[in-house]
Amino acid sequence: MKWFVFSVLFFFASINLCYAQKTAKPENNGAESLPTTLIVYGSDTCHYCIDTKAYLKKHKIAFVYFDVDQDMAKEREMLEKLRKNNIPLHNLSLPVVEKEGEIIMNNVANFEGFLKSLSQKTK
Template sequence: MKPLTIVIFFLFFTHIGSSQENVSKGFSEHQSVINSLAIYGSSDCHYCQDTKAYLQEKNIPFKFYDIYENQKNMQEMLLKLKKSGMSLNNIRLPVVVRSDKLLMNSTDFESFLNELTKE
């Protein structure tokens, strides 16, 4: 997980200042997802794929944002984590936004999935 942390910090510190305006615009794009879930992850991450499959099985709408294919998605995720007070030192994918609450994959993946379906 160290390479992910290094990449995240590099992207965060080199681009966050110049792109805060763009990230703020991204928040309004995601307002349509307010009643569903926004998932920040990677198409190569098996936890991300399992989370998507679980939500599809439960017929829960979500929008997936690949943080490696689109740098804006990475910046947006980091800004949301920072604003929520969550540590950027040990980010575990996927990061899920449900309304205004951020959820991050924990050591117990089943508990994480169950948390996604709570009202």
């Protein structure tokens, strides 16, 4: 009986995880139609990504956020954009930000400079 209950719970948990990946909504602040909206690819487990989202919200900068851990299609999209811009993947650091085709990557050594560059890119 325990195995049956475990199997049923496992089945429903698996279905829920598969469905959650397909229905993940971007965090867009209602700005998906603005041409100057930043696209932020990150992970909810990355403190730089969390800090970047907080910075953008604080400075009222429109952005769309995609969690590449949850949305594999957006992860592939991000990797393709990096390849098109000849950015090597061996030293990839999240978050990756795109504005009008230009890719801006997190420089871990100068994270404050990275955040300031996002503000300058939107003016």
